[in-house]
Amino acid sequence: MQLSTAVMIVKNLENKKFSDDDRVEAITQVVDMPSHHSVTKDELLKAMRYLIDIFYEG
Numbered sequence: 001m002q003l004s005t006a007v008m009i010v011k012n013l014e015n016k017k018f019s020d021d022d023r024v025e026a027i028t029q030v031v032d033m034p035s036h037h038s039v040t041k042d043e044l045l046k047a048m049r050y051l052i053d054i055f056y057e058g
Contacts, residue, residue, distance in 0.1 A: 005026070006030055009045055010039055010044075
């Protein structure tokens, strides 16, 4: 997955067209970025909430 795609997915986690695997891969790539200026704090917090939710529901 290209980094630009990963950032777009993280910015749109609620979009149903993305699979859980795509979301997790995108979050992983964004977390590994050297800087996070293109992703807001709110978007990062939503990503954390998403991971927590799938961990406890899965």
